[in-house]
Amino acid sequence: MAADDAGRMVPHARASPVDGRRATLPAVTARSEVPTSFRSSSVRPGPLALIRLGVSETLSRRRLIAYLVRADLKKTGADTLLGNVWWVVDPLLQMLVYWLLVGVILNRGASTPDYPLFIFAAILPWKWFESTIKDGAQAVVSQERLIKQIYFPKLVLPLAASMSGIVNFAFGMVPLFALILLVYPERLSAWLLLIPVIAVVQLVFSTGLGILVSAMNVFYRDIGNLSRHLLRFWFYLSPALYGVDQVDKLAGKHEVIGIWFTLNPWTYIFNSYRDVIYYGRAPEWSALAVIAGVSLVILAASIWCFKRVEPTFAKVL
Amino acid sequence: MSIDPDGATAINVRDLGVRYSLRLTKKQTVKASVVRRMKRQGETSFWALRGVSFTVKQGESLGIIGPNGAGKSTLLQVLAGIITPSEGFVEVDGHVSSLLTLGVGFDQELSGTDNIRLAGAFMGLDHKLVEEKLPGIVSYADLGDFIDAPLKTYSSGMRARLGFAIATAVEPDILILDEVLSTGDAAFRTKSKERLGELVEEAKAIVLVTHDMGWVTEYCNRAMLIEKGHIVVEGSPEDVVAEHQERSARRREEQLAAGVFAQAKPPPARVTR
Numbered sequence: 001m002a003a004d005d006a007g008r009m010v011p012h013a014r015a016s017p018v019d020g021r022r023a024t025l026p027a028v029t030a031r032s033e034v035p036t037s038f039r040s041s042s043v044r045p046g047p048l049a050l051i052r053l054g055v056s057e058t059l060s061r062r063r064l065i066a067y068l069v070r071a072d073l074k075k076t077g078a079d080t081l082l083g084n085v086w087w088v089v090d091p092l093l094q095m096l097v098y099w100l101l102v103g104v105i106l107n108r109g110a111s112t113p114d115y116p117l118f119i120f121a122a123i124l125p126w127k128w129f130e131s132t133i134k135d136g137a138q139a140v141v142s143q144e145r146l147i148k149q150i151y152f153p154k155l156v157l158p159l160a161a162s163m164s165g166i167v168n169f170a171f172g173m174v175p176l177f178a179l180i181l182l183v184y185p186e187r188l189s190a191w192l193l194l195i196p197v198i199a200v201v202q203l204v205f206s207t208g209l210g211i212l213v214s215a216m217n218v219f220y221r222d223i224g225n226l227s228r229h230l231l232r233f234w235f236y237l238s239p240a241l242y243g244v245d246q247v248d249k250l251a252g253k254h255e256v257i258g259i260w261f262t263l264n265p266w267t268y269i270f271n272s273y274r275d276v277i278y279y280g281r282a283p284e285w286s287a288l289a290v291i292a293g294v295s296l297v298i299l300a301a302s303i304w305c306f307k308r309v310e311p312t313f314a315k316v317l
Numbered sequence: 318m319s320i321d322p323d324g325a326t327a328i329n330v331r332d333l334g335v336r337y338s339l340r341l342t343k344k345q346t347v348k349a350s351v352v353r354r355m356k357r358q359g360e361t362s363f364w365a366l367r368g369v370s371f372t373v374k375q376g377e378s379l380g381i382i383g384p385n386g387a388g389k390s391t392l393l394q395v396l397a398g399i400i401t402p403s404e405g406f407v408e409v410d411g412h413v414s415s416l417l418t419l420g421v422g423f424d425q426e427l428s429g430t431d432n433i434r435l436a437g438a439f440m441g442l443d444h445k446l447v448e449e450k451l452p453g454i455v456s457y458a459d460l461g462d463f464i465d466a467p468l469k470t471y472s473s474g475m476r477a478r479l480g481f482a483i484a485t486a487v488e489p490d491i492l493i494l495d496e497v498l499s500t501g502d503a504a505f506r507t508k509s510k511e512r513l514g515e516l517v518e519e520a521k522a523i524v525l526v527t528h529d530m531g532w533v534t535e536y537c538n539r540a541m542l543i544e545k546g547h548i549v550v551e552g553s554p555e556d557v558v559a560e561h562q563e564r565s566a567r568r569r570e571e572q573l574a575a576g577v578f579a580q581a582k583p584p585p586a587r588v589t590r
Contacts, residue, residue, distance in 0.1 A: 037411060039409075041401075041406030041407070042401070063438050067434060071426070150397065150399065150439060152439050152440075311401040314400050315337055
């Protein structure tokens with residue numbers, strides 16, 4: 001037996017821990033959602049195999065992600081008087097702040113009719129993005145104890161952060177539709193039904209970045225702090241509180257500004273949301289398609305990076 | 318799988334090496350002893366385990382002993398799939414349950430019941446099985462009405478009971494134990510020792526890390542002494558325990574002779590409870 005093992009060691013070297021786990025997938029017993037037997041070695045599979053593994057193990061742990069999301073949602077509502085009502089009130093209050101500051105005090109909203117809806121169309125998706133990145137940064141490091149105690153695919157952690165963001169976004173539809181129906185009924189259009197399509201593109205984009213941030217934060221804890229500030233920069237340097245017309249004016253004077261807004265994915269994501277919510281027209285499909293493509297590449301690259309460093313999490317944390 | 322088809326081998330470890338990178342871990346408190354040793358050598362990495370090979374057959378129960386910082390816990394983490402080897406490989410045939418520490422997946426804001434579900438999902442247990450086992454876990458943990466209260470309201474004893482109940486709810490093929498008995502009050506310790514006894518009976522293979530030499534001689538039919546990441550001796554529990562005690566006594570004498578406070582003093586063999 002020992003000789004047999006020694007003799008087969010070379011072919012083993014090619015078979016990765018990954019292959020070992022996957023090879024047993026059909027043999028999953030009734031009591032386990034994951035393969036039981038495994039083989040763990042120092043050999044790491046290639047990028048494509050890692051991405052495939054990341055996707056498959058995430059799919060097999062759907063229920064864990066669902067539980068984590070539910071736990072997160074329960075927590076955000078716990079300990080507060082209004083509970084889950086905050087999900088609805090929160091974006092409205094944020095909109096109110098920006099409306100007072102930019103629209104009333106700085107009087108910049110005058111040129112934009114229905115300015116509250118104009119910014120609300122951007123605040124909702126941004127809050128989702130923000131929470132995905134912020135929670136994503138903490139997702140892995142906050143489960144330090146668990147990671148050292150049992151084996152589970154760590155990818156579920158940033159993914160759960162991303163998924164609870166969607167739920168919050170979905171709840172944000174309540175104040176959005178209330179605002180449109182009660183205050184701006186003339187803005188109601190069938191294009192609103194396209195919100196989910198844009199949301200899917202955003203989901204891919206933000207999940208990719210969330211995964212990346214969650215892995216980097218394990219090694220450099222500054223990422224969490226840094227991302228908070230970067231997010232703020234990013235928000236103000238994207239057409240959220242102002243329209244692309246403002247950008248065009250500035251871009252004429254400073255070339256850099258034009259380049260930044262052309263490369264900034266959020267220019268296109270905000271524009272798309274605003275097209276269907278505020279203007280009641282079709283989004284720029286070609287731009288959205290490019291963003292979707294780029295996001296898929298980012299997501300794949302993030303999963304690869306994450307899976308590459310995942311084995312060291314238990315040691316570094 | 319390359320584990321032999323007759324299923325006689327439960328765990329197969331070959332030339333296992335686990336390296337910790339100092340550069341990545343220096344800010345963290347990985348293990349004080351590890352860091353100390355690394356600094357003395359002025360190296361950027363440290364081998365917590367090196368050249369470790371052994372097999373555990375079905376029906377066998379292996380006790381692993383050794384001084385603090387010898388690499389015992391790292392070895393268990395590798396067997397549980399938590400850490401991947403830096404060299405060599407590990408093959409495990411069967412469903413592993415690692416009772417490395419209790420309280421897996423605990424979430425302060427969630428109720429006891431929700432924590433059981435969450436822990437089950439983290440351990441990869443089938444949803445139906447968890448729901449099936451839920452009443453049993455709840456009654457075993459003996460928490461009364463607290464089972465529906467958030468975990469933050471629990472006392473540490475209640476937490477330990479719930480953790481133990483969750484961790485031992487499912488009978489694994491391969492049981493990996495790391496000093497889990499030192500929790501809870503006396504009554505629960507008796508109860509938990511009983512349950513562990515049951516698991517030990519049912520498991521196809523057991524790997525046990527403990528400082529309690531009584532456990533090794535009582536429950537294990539083979540033992541292994543690890544020091545500084547290497548296997549020193551392997552054999553019958555009595556021989557290995559005797560060797561370990563002799564070596565640690567010698568180490569203590571050397572340290573006393575050198576006038577060093579016995580910092581890395583291995584804990585003395587505890588009396589079996």
